Amino acid sequence: MSYTDIVYEEREQIAYIAINRPEVMNAFRGQTVEEMIQAMMKAGWDKKIAAIVLTGTGDRAFCTGGDQSAHSGQYDGRGTAGLPIEELHSAIRDVPKPVIARVQGYAIGGGNVIATLCDMTIASEKAVFGQVGPKVGSVDPGWGTAYLAHVVGEKKAREIWYMCRRYNAQEALAMGLCNVVVPHDQLDAEVAKWGRELVEKSPTAIAIAKRSFNASTEHIRGIGSLGMQALSLYYNTDESKEGVRAFLEKRKPDFRKWVQ
Numbered sequence: 250m251s252y253t254d255i256v257y258e259e260r261e262q263i264a265y266i267a268i269n270r271p272e273v274m275n276a277f278r279g280q281t282v283e284e285m286i287q288a289m290m291k292a293g294w295d296k297k298i299a300a301i302v303l304t305g306t307g308d309r310a311f312c313t314g315g316d317q318s319a320h321s322g323q324y325d326g327r328g329t330a331g332l333p334i335e336e337l338h339s340a341i342r343d344v345p346k347p348v349i350a351r352v353q354g355y356a357i358g359g360g361n362v363i364a365t366l367c368d369m370t371i372a373s374e375k376a377v378f379g380q381v382g383p384k385v386g387s388v389d390p391g392w393g394t395a396y397l398a399h400v401v402g403e404k405k406a407r408e409i410w411y412m413c414r415r416y417n418a419q420e421a422l423a424m425g426l427c428n429v430v431v432p433h434d435q436l437d438a439e440v441a442k443w444g445r446e447l448v449e450k451s452p453t454a455i456a457i458a459k460r461s462f463n464a465s466t467e468h469i470r471g472i473g474s475l476g477m478q479a480l481s482l483y484y485n486t487d488e489s490k491e492g493v494r495a496f497l498e499k500r501k502p503d504f505r506k507w508v509q
Contacts, residue, residue: 254281256306257288263444264292268305268312274355275305276316279326279333286337293344299448301344302440303367304351305360308433311350311376314358317385317496329477330484334359338392339470341366342463345456347447351440352376352427357415358385361426362393365400368459370427371443372418373436378426379415386492386502390480391473399466401425 254277256267266288268275277285285303292301305311315324315332324331341348341363350356350367358381364370382388388410398406401424408414418430431439447455483489487507495502 250284250287252284252288254278255284255288257291259292259298261441261444262297262299262448263441264288264295264298264301266292266301266303270316271305271307271309273316274310274313275307275360276313277332277359278316279324279328279331281316282326282328282332282334282337286333286340289337289340289344289348293340293346296452298346299450299452300347300349300444302349302351302444303341303363304353308353308375310355310357310360311352312357312360312363313355314360314362314381315387317493330481335391335473335477338362338366338473345452345459347455347459349440349443350427351436352378352418353433353436357381358387359389359393362389362397365397365426366392368462369443371436371440372421372427372430373433374418374430375433376418376421376427376430377415378418378421379413380409381413383410384413384492384502385496386489386504387484388480389473390476391469395469395472396466399469 254270256269258265266285268277268281270276270281292298326332347368350364350370352364352370352372354375355377356364357379361378361380394410405424421427422430488504491502491504491507
């Protein structure tokens with residue numbers, strides 16, 4: 250299929266999927282997520298592909314989550330909350346290939362969730378990680394919360410979500426959000442290096458290993474499905490809509506004004 254919101258390439262048995270919306274810091278809308286799912290499934294089940302790299306175009310952002318301009322109670326696509334984001338998360342976990350996040354800039358909100366879900370994350374020294382949901386009337390009630398706690402520990406995960414702070418690449422490395430940090434101008438070379446190493450490995454052994462790693466946290470998929478139903482209801486409240494309005498109007502939100 251042809252793509253409008255992403256760029257898809259295959260080089261040396263590695264598939265590269267890049268969100269191509271630099272004008273909005275690579276935030277995703279419904280169309281973006283649909284295209285990412287299609288590209289992920291294309292690469293994930295192609296026997297000649299050894300690994301998949303997820304990234305964003307430009308130097309500013311890997312991905313900054315859902316596009317707030319496409320969010321008015323619900324997002325602008327299909328799915329429980331107007332985005333088939335659960336399907337994208339499942340695709341990242343379910344394809345029998347390693348998925349590498351190439352983080353060159355901001356990985357915020359839903360972008361941080363995607364980077365967390367990838368099998369491995371390679372970050373530029375300019376990378377910035379963090380969550381923003383409670384600042385804009387949103388939350389990720391599954392992989393972004395429960396799985397994050399599995400990756401960085403419960404106390405740190407709660408801090409990340411409750412406080413909505415930003416963490417530089419070295420801080421992310423220390424807490425286990427990424428595997429390695431390299432100088433910005435060496436990022437592509439490092440990603441290519443990891444890709445070449447994966448090409449040399451047994452694809453079946455890696456597929457079995459990935460399934461085994463996933464097994465211990467598979468229950469989070471059910472938590473996320475239930476949570477998305479609650480999130481859909483929350484998005485239709487004045488409290489959540491205040492977060493979107495404040496973001497678009499570039500002001501601080503007054504959530505407590507709308508609490509019932």
